[in-house]
Amino acid sequence: MSLFKYLTSRTFFIQVFIAISIVVVFTFLVIQFLDFRTNHGQEIKVPDLAKMKLETAEEKLNELDLEVFLLDTVEFNADFPPFTILEQDPKAGSLVKDGRKVYVKLNAGEFTDITIPEFKDKTFRQISATIKSLTLKEGKITYKPHIAKDIVLQIYQNGKRLRAGDKVKKSSTLDFVLGDGKEVFNEETFSSEEPADTLPPTEEVKPEEFKEDNGGL
Numbered sequence: 001m002s003l004f005k006y007l008t009s010r011t012f013f014i015q016v017f018i019a020i021s022i023v024v025v026f027t028f029l030v031i032q033f034l035d036f037r038t039n040h041g042q043e044i045k046v047p048d049l050a051k052m053k054l055e056t057a058e059e060k061l062n063e064l065d066l067e068v069f070l071l072d073t074v075e076f077n078a079d080f081p082p083f084t085i086l087e088q089d090p091k092a093g094s095l096v097k098d099g100r101k102v103y104v105k106l107n108a109g110e111f112t113d114i115t116i117p118e119f120k121d122k123t124f125r126q127i128s129a130t131i132k133s134l135t136l137k138e139g140k141i142t143y144k145p146h147i148a149k150d151i152v153l154q155i156y157q158n159g160k161r162l163r164a165g166d167k168v169k170k171s172s173t174l175d176f177v178l179g180d181g182k183e184v185f186n187e188e189t190f191s192s193e194e195p196a197d198t199l200p201p202t203e204e205v206k207p208e209e210f211k212e213d214n215g216g217l
Contacts, residue, residue, distance in 0.1 A: 046102060048092035049085045054106065057085055065098035076108040078171070083109055111170035118164040119152045124178050127152050131174065139173040149181025 044064050049057045058068045080086050087105040090096055114134050119127045124141070131138060144153055154177040155162045162168065 042098070043095040044098055044100075046088075046090050046092055046094045046096055049088045049102070049104060050092070051080055051084045053084055054104070057102075057104065061102060066096070067099070067101045069101045069103050071103050071105050073106045073108055076111045076170070078111075080107040082107060111172075113167040114170050114172070116155065116162050116164055116166045116168065119155060120164070122152055124150045124152055124176060127176075135170050136168070137171060137173040139175040141176045141178060143180040144177050145183040146179025146181065147183050148179045151179040153177045153179055 044066060046066070047060055047064070049060070049068075052060070054068065054070060061068050074086055076082070077086055084107050085104045086107040089103045090100075114136060117127070117130050117134070128138065146153060156175040156177070157168055157172055162174070168174070
């Protein structure tokens with residue numbers, strides 16, 4: 001039989017059909033196998049792990065065939081309990097395959113320490129900018145007789161006197177004692193040292209140059 005007659009014969013077409021069928025069936029089986037191996041169509045919704053302890057999150061993810069992976073401990077956030085999950089990736093509500101790792105970051109246990117800067121012979125305006133840059137807050141402002149107006153004489157936290165170099169927690173509120181600028185010079189009142197280490201009860205007064213009608217800082 002010539003090649004031309006064979007290529008146009010019924011036997012050839014039957015063999016071609018059988019070969020194509022085998023390829024189609026094999027391809028179908030391979031796709032089904034891959035779908036089974038990769039759990040195609042079986043996605044898991046990532047739960048919200050915010051404010052959870054790491055151990056609790058690990059148990060919850062294990063129940064869903066997911067894994068937790070701790071990346072880092074980040075700066076303290078007062079809106080989250082200490083040592084709880086602050087960030088996660090993938091985000092809550094994301095759809096993932098089983099076995100996927102969920103990367104998390106923990107909230108630190110407390111605020112970091114901030115060092116009180118040198119404030120001797122500085123005005124409230126000068127020290128205020130420094131205080132804000134250190135993420136500290138301004139509290140009560142009181143006046144004390146002194147030759148220099150609005151010069152910072154003492155700084156207190158919760159009634160306890162602070163000195164340059166002392167440590168306070170980030171976001172702490174500081175109270176200031178300033179000079180009123182009305183005292184005539186004498187050795188006793190010119191000194192910025194206060195014998196007592198606790199803040200005496202004094203009426204709060206805002207420095208004139210920082211009142212709203214004078215433009216503020």
